[in-house]
Amino acid sequence: MRSVFMVALEDVNRSFQAIFSQLFPGGSATVVLLDTENPLQSGVDFELSIPAKKVRRMSLLSGGERSMVALAFLFAIFQSRPAPFVILDEVEAALDDKNLARFLGLLEHFRTTAQLLVISHQKRTMEVADVLLGATMDKSGTTKVVREEISKRLPLAIRTAE
Amino acid sequence: MRSVFMVALEDVNRSFQAIFSQLFPGGSATVVLLDTENPLQSGVDFELSIPAKKVRRMSLLSGGERSMVALAFLFAIFQSRPAPFVILDEVEAALDDKNLARFLGLLEHFRTTAQLLVISHQKRTMEVADVLLGATMDKSGTTKVVREEISKRLPLAIRTAE
Amino acid sequence: MYLKSLTIKGFKSFAETTKIQLSPGVTVVVGPNGSGKSNIVDSIVWVLGAQGPRSLRSQKMEDVIFAGSNNRAGLGRAEVTLVIDNSDGTLPIPAAEVAITRSLSRSGESDYSINGSPARLVDLVDLLADAHVGRSQHVIIGQGQIDQMLSARPEERRAIIEEAA
Amino acid sequence: MYLKSLTIKGFKSFAETTKIQLSPGVTVVVGPNGSGKSNIVDSIVWVLGAQGPRSLRSQKMEDVIFAGSNNRAGLGRAEVTLVIDNSDGTLPIPAAEVAITRSLSRSGESDYSINGSPARLVDLVDLLADAHVGRSQHVIIGQGQIDQMLSARPEERRAIIEEAA
Numbered sequence: 001m002r003s004v005f006m007v008a009l010e011d012v013n014r015s016f017q018a019i020f021s022q023l024f025p026g027g028s029a030t031v032v033l034l035d036t037e038n039p040l041q042s043g044v045d046f047e048l049s050i051p052a053k054k055v056r057r058m059s060l061l062s063g064g065e066r067s068m069v070a071l072a073f074l075f076a077i078f079q080s081r082p083a084p085f086v087i088l089d090e091v092e093a094a095l096d097d098k099n100l101a102r103f104l105g106l107l108e109h110f111r112t113t114a115q116l117l118v119i120s121h122q123k124r125t126m127e128v129a130d131v132l133l134g135a136t137m138d139k140s141g142t143t144k145v146v147r148e149e150i151s152k153r154l155p156l157a158i159r160t161a162e
Numbered sequence: 163m164r165s166v167f168m169v170a171l172e173d174v175n176r177s178f179q180a181i182f183s184q185l186f187p188g189g190s191a192t193v194v195l196l197d198t199e200n201p202l203q204s205g206v207d208f209e210l211s212i213p214a215k216k217v218r219r220m221s222l223l224s225g226g227e228r229s230m231v232a233l234a235f236l237f238a239i240f241q242s243r244p245a246p247f248v249i250l251d252e253v254e255a256a257l258d259d260k261n262l263a264r265f266l267g268l269l270e271h272f273r274t275t276a277q278l279l280v281i282s283h284q285k286r287t288m289e290v291a292d293v294l295l296g297a298t299m300d301k302s303g304t305t306k307v308v309r310e311e312i313s314k315r316l317p318l319a320i321r322t323a324e
Numbered sequence: 325m326y327l328k329s330l331t332i333k334g335f336k337s338f339a340e341t342t343k344i345q346l347s348p349g350v351t352v353v354v355g356p357n358g359s360g361k362s363n364i365v366d367s368i369v370w371v372l373g374a375q376g377p378r379s380l381r382s383q384k385m386e387d388v389i390f391a392g393s394n395n396r397a398g399l400g401r402a403e404v405t406l407v408i409d410n411s412d413g414t415l416p417i418p419a420a421e422v423a424i425t426r427s428l429s430r431s432g433e434s435d436y437s438i439n440g441s442p443a444r445l446v447d448l449v450d451l452l453a454d455a456h457v458g459r460s461q462h463v464i465i466g467q468g469q470i471d472q473m474l475s476a477r478p479e480e481r482r483a484i485i486e487e488a489a
Numbered sequence: 490m491y492l493k494s495l496t497i498k499g500f501k502s503f504a505e506t507t508k509i510q511l512s513p514g515v516t517v518v519v520g521p522n523g524s525g526k527s528n529i530v531d532s533i534v535w536v537l538g539a540q541g542p543r544s545l546r547s548q549k550m551e552d553v554i555f556a557g558s559n560n561r562a563g564l565g566r567a568e569v570t571l572v573i574d575n576s577d578g579t580l581p582i583p584a585a586e587v588a589i590t591r592s593l594s595r596s597g598e599s600d601y602s603i604n605g606s607p608a609r610l611v612d613l614v615d616l617l618a619d620a621h622v623g624r625s626q627h628v629i630i631g632q633g634q635i636d637q638m639l640s641a642r643p644e645e646r647r648a649i650i651e652e653a654a
């Protein structure tokens with residue numbers, strides 16, 4: 001009888017490989033048990049292969065690479081054990097333009113299956129929004145929030161054709 | 163006889179107040195000794211006032227606010243005890259457009275007195291460069307660097323007039 | 325199941341009662357540094373039962389109560405209500421909507437309620453367990469935390485998978 | 490005084506000998522994620538005498554030696570030379586240029602040299618002390634470290650001012 005954890009680990013790994021190869025085209029990744037003798041307690045580590053590189057240690061990866069690996073892991077868990085919502089607070093701050101595009105591809109992929117709440121200063125992230133929430137701090141030092149449905153921003157002709 | 167540290171602290175504080183009020187218009191800041199009975203050992207803390215807000219704890223400040231406070235402190239030390247160079251690796255990643263402009267103002271202010279080496283993904287930061295260094299990772303997984311003097315980008319007419 | 329609305333009063337920089345409508349799909353929160361975006365996330369982490377002040381960038385739990393600003397006095401109480409659309413019956417409660425409320429007063433009194441009736445933290449945890457919301461470590465990524473995923477110890481990474489399992 | 494050139498060979502992702510000309514004013518380093526920008530900063534931190542591997546995102550000191558890639562074998566030695574323009578005489582050495590070199594081989598042999606003649610770490614520290622370069626905590630801010638300035642303990646903040654004093 002395989003434990004709930006081992007079954008989950010296998011499912012996560014299937015998703016991790018699929019998502020990782022989208023974020024690192026040509027790369028591969030697995031989550032491995034550090035102590036296979038003791039599956040009920042053992043911690044897990046990542047075994048990664050990034051094209052053209054020899055990844056000896058995770059700590060040697062760059063800031064942007066670390067964000068992309070973490071995002072691949074999170075979305076792999078999310079895909080194999082769906083949760084109703086995900087909240088991401090400026091997770092794409094370290095990404096260059098190419099990796100930002102891949103991250104936005106992830107959001108596009110999950111937008112129909114889950115509720116995504118994303119905080120960002122990046123203009124390109126704002127462009128994928130269905131709804132924008134604008135926070136401001138007024139003169140009295142308190143937060144006000146306004147909401148704007150983006151689908152309403154489509155040119156009138158398209159909207160009336162909906 | 164005031165210790166070298168106390169003299170330095172006073173100089174840093176003069177600069178800290180000046181630079182902080184540039185980054186937080188209307189704000190003020192000082193570096194204070196936590197234990198005034200024991201000036202030779204005591205740690206230091208920040209006492210900040212940001213317009214419209216009541217700053218109770220540093221940990222409650224936002225990500226961008228924390229970066230701006232740290233930058234004010236660093237440049238205050240730099241101004242009161244000049245060093246030949248400063249290296250900043252993506253220090254402006256958490257900043258919004260307004261704070262990014264203030265940070266760039268700091269670079270403009272110090273560019274004639276020190277050598278500034280800045281790593282960035284922000285287009286507006288690249289625009290203040292005298293020299294751009296472009297790093298790429300080629301197919302063999304090794305870094306190549308190319309250099310471009312930006313002043314050469316000025317329209318030919320201006321350049322020949324130099 | 326999705327988050328339908330969030331009402332924040334007296335929590336962090338929200339001095340006025342602020343009701344935020346939420347909807348499925350992608351919602352992007354924007355605004356200047358210090359405007360209160362991460363405080364919105366903190367209010368969700370808090371109403372879902374967060375226990376340690378550190379997960380709320382605080383040192384004491386009452387740091388979450390509006391402390392005042394230059395022309396407003398501090399408040400004595402923080403209250404957050406999260407309304408979850410349960411029309412698909414994910415949550416084991418026979419209601420099309422589930423409203424979770426948490427409040428805290430400066431005197432330290434802390435209350436939870438589910439659809440208006442008083443509840444304890446353990447009731448909340450039971451309610452959310454089936455929906456993979458749990459301690460929500462893997463579904464709420466706070467500012468600066470994405471990089472910490474990789475410096476976490478192997479047992480911590482295992483715990484993330486176990487929580488979602 | 491300013492940094493005039495940096496020659497990197499076998500350090501981290503620099504397998505080939507790479508010479509980078511530096512000049513006063515503002516130099517901005519750009520490039521994709523993982524291209525080697527922060528490795529340039531690490532090479533400067535290292536040649537100036539960094540002792541702990543953690544300040545170089547490493548676990549062992551030899552992690553800084555080029556470990557190989559998909560079609561290149563690893564190297565056995567890392568070497569970095571930093572040439573400093575000393576025409577204003579800031580450094581207490583009668584030379585218009587000061588070249589600092591550090592090398593490390595996989596066998597653990599580590600050498601410093603100043604203008605070609607062998608030196609020890611203590612010689613390097615003495616040389617740089619007057620120029621406020623010191624342990625360079627306040628003049629080199631690594632990726633992700635700007636936020637740590639504020640979570641540093643009060644004694645650590647004092648130490649930054651003392652170092653610069």
Ligand SMILES: Nc1ncnc2c1ncn2[C@@H]1O[C@H](COP(=O)(O)OP(=O)(O)OP(=O)(O)O)[C@@H](O)[C@H]1O
Pocket residue numbers: 135215216217222223224225226227256335336337355356357358359360361362363364387388389390391392467
């Ligand atoms: N208990 C409290 N009472 C009043 N104000 C508070 C309280 N707790 C936090 N704040 C204020 O909230 C502000 C921080 O808000 P928040 O972290 O949400 O900003 P943000 O929009 O995420 O900004 P950034 O883009 O920089 O990350 C701080 O300026 C702080 O003063």
Ligand SMILES: Nc1ncnc2c1ncn2[C@@H]1O[C@H](COP(=O)(O)OP(=O)(O)OP(=O)(O)O)[C@@H](O)[C@H]1O
Pocket residue numbers: 053054055060061062063064065094297500501502520521522523524525526527528529552553554555556557632
């Ligand atoms: N000893 C080594 N041998 C070979 N490659 C190495 C070594 N140490 C680090 N690397 C490689 O260097 C890369 C990281 O480079 P670096 O951190 O400088 O990137 P970066 O340009 O700063 O990227 P980012 O914009 O994401 O911060 C990693 O992909 C890593 O594989």
Ligand SMILES: [Mg+2]
Pocket residue numbers: 224225226361362467
């Ligand atoms: Mg924030």
Ligand SMILES: [Mg+2]
Pocket residue numbers: 062063064526527632
């Ligand atoms: Mg980097």
